[in-house]
Amino acid sequence: MKKITKAVFPVGGMGTRFLPATKSIPKELLPIIDKPLIQYAVEEALEAGISTLIFITSATKHAISDHFDPMPDLRSRFIDEGKPHLAKKLDTLPLEIQRVFIPQGQPLGLGHAVLQAESLIEEGEMFAVLLADDFIEAKNNPLSRLIEAATSNQKPTISVEKVSDDRIGSYGVIGAGPWDLDVTQVSKIVEKPNAKDAPSNYGVIGRYVLPQSVFSVLRQTEMDHNREIQLTDALQHMMQVNGLQAVKLSGQRFDCGSQEGFVLANLHVAMQNSQLKQQIMAYLSK
Template sequence: MKPIKKAVFPVAGMGTRFLPATKVMPKELFPVVDRPLLQYAVDEALEAGIEQMIFVNGRGKGMIEDHFDMAFELQRNMGDRGKDQSILDGTRLKPGNAVFVRQQEPLGLGHAIWCARDIIGDEPFAIFLPDEFMVGEPGCMKQMVDAYESLGGNVVCALEIPMEDTSSYGVIDPGKQEGPITEVKGLVEKPAAGTAPSNLILPGRYILQPEVMRILETQEAGAGGEIQLTDAMAQMIGQQPFHGMTFDGKRYDCGSKQGYVEANLALALAHPEIGEDIRKIAGDLLAGS
């Protein structure tokens, strides 16, 4: 069983829900307190032992590449002033470990993942949707890698949500359950209201075998007229081991304005330097509302 050393980050989306903020700045670089949303996902990958980060980007996303590059003037100025440069360590990946691929057309998540096929080769790999901000100890992907090392095959993150909300997500058709591990008998992308096979959704973390790329090669458009990753994964069920792992932690949907604000507030309250001040500020605001 090959270890998970590569991860794909689909970051080509236009972020229209956050316009006009995303007119110039990619939503993946929006800060949650003091670090970009994408940086949290990369740190989660590094914690899990992943080495190579593959960013599938699009036009106007050059800032992402700059973020993971060397910032010579900034580092020189910080050094000259005696400031600690270690705060930038997570943004400087080893040479060759930050790879950028262009998705030229917005044809769906499955197509975005397929764009990284030549870099993935014949290795299993992880997928991170940075909008899905996962907070836990250890991180979500570390929990998944630990499960993968016991189970093999394919492992997807699973999350319980209210049944009435399942029509917006990929949903697991569950089999045998043992602790946090659920056998995946099937997957349904954005089921119509009242038809979901469970309330276990896919919240944006995956470990997949490379065979999914060959399925995506000829995958037809699915829900929303896009090439859906969920449809390709569904074809692998029964051919390879396939499990869901319920994440032990907190998930924030930073693809929505409410979820993004919630994530900032939650992490600010837990921040060792500003937490007490933020708690007082929030209390004063609520008292005056």
Template structure:
């Protein structure tokens, strides 16, 4: 039986330049979708999948992420004293238990692969998950929970994929699929950000991974790939053929909150589903679309 996935890495060291000036002093992972920051959605998705240890690879100016998951004594005391029990419970439920969080620094912006490598001593020799928080996955069960089920059946490595338009393959890591059974495909190869004419498929990896610790071997070599960065895709490609490797077309919706339109769409979609907001939000949208 494959070892359980109990640890996840959140690479959160990026500068968020697409959202400047909003992200000058606020990490992009702390931008809210309605009333919760992006990073909290990702942590809740991981917890639903049975993951218990949350590892954040941070950079300068990211202290507010750590603060968000810490206690806020003054705020909690004020909420309790004023009888705002619902808000207080929301704060308490969003906080991982003591000892569940680890923080390490990526001191140079050398790419996603380098960010994952920075967590190597925390991960050790155990399989682990990775989630990119600006990819908001929305569905029940969550994307990571679906991936854990695939991992339990097949072991090895699992990536979440989604079909993208041909002209967008150069934005993603693209897999070469093999035999498929329902939404699960074997992975026979992968390439980072290929031109449409060179892409082995249109199945793009979209920010959720379950990986074996052997991936740290090629990452440690520090080889540069696309964009002159240390690419996680290149390291994973070396595991293909040596270990089981599968891709899951997950059941749910993906919002690319790394760009402005995707971020706005996520706010609208989540807001429209809310019992306390949906009806009024529809009226507001109707006025603007009239």
């Protein structure tokens, strides 16, 4: 099997929960302290061996491309001014990494966004999908573990975590078979069920490793009642035909697509900085 070297980043969403900030700033560029969400996701992918980054974007999100530009003039200025620490902050992406930007056109769901990458994925090739909204802090790279499991069993593989009953209606939820350490074969997958109807309390989160064959399934997947093509529907079909497996997330995830998750992620990272922690504790003590 070919090595997994390509990752798709669906970044064409409108970020309505963060308006008016996202009127001009892509939500993926909202920072966790001083580093944007998309940067964290890209760094996770690079560490897992990804060398081609495929951004499924929209006409209003040129700033994401700008963020990953090397900006040599500004770098030279910082060096000349004796500010190498600032120059280093401009190194958002190694020069040898390939970037591809594909306009989604209309935001018609995650499945539709993934489908836009079809021309860049070869037959028999597997690829990763990362949602930058999911900010994950873990000792071991979450995507690396997903790639390892997918390569070992030659099946589409998704990342899941336990979610509370009050949040379960916001997730695709799996029916899980017996766990082999952190891997299970998925017996069912349901999009945003009621807690009482959910097949388990394991919700799908924004990390996937998929085969090239997912594109033919997505092309035949009908739009839902919101006129969106759901990746969950395609995964359910693939589960029935060739099987689907899930890997339990080992780490802490913050849903930065919500204001609550975004604030908590910033607080979590800030508390790991001794100076910021001291300032936060002093403020809270008042």
